[in-house]
Amino acid sequence: SQQGEEDPQALSIQEGENATMNCSYKTSINNLQWYRQNSGRGLVHLILIRSNEREKHSGRLRVTLDTSKKSSSLLITASRAADTASYFCAPMDSSYKLIFGSGTRLLVRP
Amino acid sequence: DAMVIQNPRYQVTQFGKPVTLSCSQTLNHNVMYWYQQKSSQAPKLLFHYYDKDFNNEADTPDNFQSRRPNTSFCFLDIRSPGLGDAAMYLCATSSNTGLGDTQYFGPGTRLTVL
Numbered sequence: 001s002q003q004g005e006e007d008p009q010a011l012s013i014q015e016g017e018n019a020t021m022n023c024s025y026k027t028s029i030n031n032l033q034w035y036r037q038n039s040g041r042g043l044v045h046l047i048l049i050r051s052n053e054r055e056k057h058s059g060r061l062r063v064t065l066d067t068s069k070k071s072s073s074l075l076i077t078a079s080r081a082a083d084t085a086s087y088f089c090a091p092m093d094s095s096y097k098l099i100f101g102s103g104t105r106l107l108v109r110p
Numbered sequence: 111d112a113m114v115i116q117n118p119r120y121q122v123t124q125f126g127k128p129v130t131l132s133c134s135q136t137l138n139h140n141v142m143y144w145y146q147q148k149s150s151q152a153p154k155l156l157f158h159y160y161d162k163d164f165n166n167e168a169d170t171p172d173n174f175q176s177r178r179p180n181t182s183f184c185f186l187d188i189r190s191p192g193l194g195d196a197a198m199y200l201c202a203t204s205s206n207t208g209l210g211d212t213q214y215f216g217p218g219t220r221l222t223v224l
Contacts, residue, residue, distance in 0.1 A: 033212065033213075035215075040198070040218075040220070041217055041218065042114075042116075042200055042215035042216050042217045042218045043153065043200065043202075043213075043215040044215070045212045045213065045214065045215075048212055088152065088153070097155060098155070098213060099155075100152040100153045100154075101152055102150070102151055102152045103152065
């Protein structure tokens with residue numbers, strides 16, 4: 001069964017705007033990771049947040065984690081057309097497996 | 111550059127004809143994974159190797175097998191591909207500090223079954 005569920009399924013924004021994607025999961029986790037996938041390509045790791053962390057930053061990315069609500073969010077600030085991709089959250093469960101959600105398809109319009 | 115390589119990038123096979131997909135890595139990671147990803151769906155873990163230790167997911171069909179002859183290479187064998195096996199197959203690796211680390215993905219092999 002899927003662990004991570006992203007919301008929204010699709011998001012279209014103008015270049016320069018911020019994009020926020022949310023993720024919910026079901027069981028306890030070791031960490032939660034976000035990946036990006038360009039159309040028809042492999043996944044690229046963006047950021048990992050551990051279960052004892054609440055917020056993490058990497059460049060224009062900001063990830064939050066609320067273990068009490070079993071949810072995470074990914075914020076991309078000042079979006080660029082090159083950010084157009086699918087974004088997946090992947091909670092890592094107690095058996096150290098990544099369980100991917102179906103992803104959010106982000107379109108950044110120039 | 112250290113990386114995960116998958117060959118071929120595109121594979122076409124006939125219904126029922128065995129096919130092998132390959133993955134190699136220059137990262138010297140001891141964990142290797144195979145995922146199946148169907149269109150607009152989540153990547154689904156099929157199995158993984160921790161060193162030579164093979165770990166199959168409970169819901170992975172018997173039609174799917176894997177081999178890891180050495181640290182660098184891992185193969186996915188589909189014994190009798192069906193139309194429902196058409197998908198992107200992703201190989202990934204992670205480091206020897208354990209399974210709790212970042213996974214590094216190859217570009218994938220897109221399999222078409224005619």
